[in-house]
Amino acid sequence: xxxxxxxxxxxxxxxxxxxxxxxxxxxxxxxxxLWYKKYPAEGPTFLISISSIKDKNEDGxxxxxxxxxxxxxxxxIVPSQPGDSAVYFCAATNTGTASKLTFGTxxxxxxxx
Amino acid sequence: NAGVTQTPKFQVLxxxxxxxxxxxxxxxxxxxxxxxxxxxxxxxLIYYSASEGTTDKGEVPNGYNVSxxxxxxxxxxxxxxxxxxxxxxxxxxxxxxxxEAFFGQGTRLTVV
Numbered sequence: 001x002x003x004x005x006x007x008x009x010x011x012x013x014x015x016x017x018x019x020x021x022x023x024x025x026x027x028x029x030x031x032x033x034l035w036y037k038k039y040p041a042e043g044p045t046f047l048i049s050i051s052s053i054k055d056k057n058e059d060g061x062x063x064x065x066x067x068x069x070x071x072x073x074x075x076x077i078v079p080s081q082p083g084d085s086a087v088y089f090c091a092a093t094n095t096g097t098a099s100k101l102t103f104g105t106x107x108x109x110x111x112x113x
Numbered sequence: 114n115a116g117v118t119q120t121p122k123f124q125v126l127x128x129x130x131x132x133x134x135x136x137x138x139x140x141x142x143x144x145x146x147x148x149x150x151x152x153x154x155x156x157x158l159i160y161y162s163a164s165e166g167t168t169d170k171g172e173v174p175n176g177y178n179v180s181x182x183x184x185x186x187x188x189x190x191x192x193x194x195x196x197x198x199x200x201x202x203x204x205x206x207x208x209x210x211x212x213e214a215f216f217g218q219g220t221r222l223t224v225v
Contacts, residue, residue, distance in 0.1 A: 004155075006155075009153075034213060036216075041218070041219070042218055042219070043117070043203055043205075043216030043217050043218050043219055044156070044203070044216045045216070046213040046214070046215070049213060089155060089156065100146065100158050100161050100171060101146075101156075101158070101214060102158075102172075103148075103155040103156040103157070104155050105153060105154060105155040106155055
């Protein structure tokens with residue numbers, strides 16, 4: 001039972017344009033959400049997070065939007081750069097229970113010149 | 114700062130062999146985790162340790178054991194390796210429960 005879903009395995013975007021990566025979750029107990037970025041042969045690195053008490057969090061070129069009623073979050077990257085090409089994982093957790101992250105299957109973003 | 118260090122980076126085992134994956138963090142984090150990454154499956158939690166002296170099963174614990182040796186170190190043991198355990202293994206740590214986790218570079222394990 002996949003509680004965190006990233007339905008797009010891959011995405012290709014031109015440099016300078018907006019990249020939008022989507023994530024859906026089914027567990028209503030999740031109250032904290034994170035995005036990780038992963039390059040080949042490296043471990044995932046934290047990118048940005050959002051608490052369920054917010055609907056938007058922004059950090060430079062990266063913005064995460066949360067729609068609790070739809071159980072949906074998205075990561076916007078504006079403008080996209082070639083160095084953003086990586087696999088992006090969405091993750092979720094419940095801050096009141098055990099300390100563990102549930103990850104989605106990832107979306108491979110390719111930013112083309 | 115080294116962050117989270119995993120050893121080895123690569124390993125090939127024969128079916129039935131045993132081995133231990135080592136992980137150490139130098140960030141004074143309380144919580145540590147072991148994940149495996151398989152194509153199309155994302156990262157799945159094997160075991161975690163919320164604090165020194167405690168360990169709990171994650172989503173896919175079968176065939177693995179863990180030891181939280183001290184606050185810095187969290188090892189993962191395969192007692193009798195199986196081809197289904199071919200994967201990339203990641204260790205991670207976090208400061209308090211449920212905040213961002215920092216990952217090691219991974220161990221690529223192949224069981225033949």
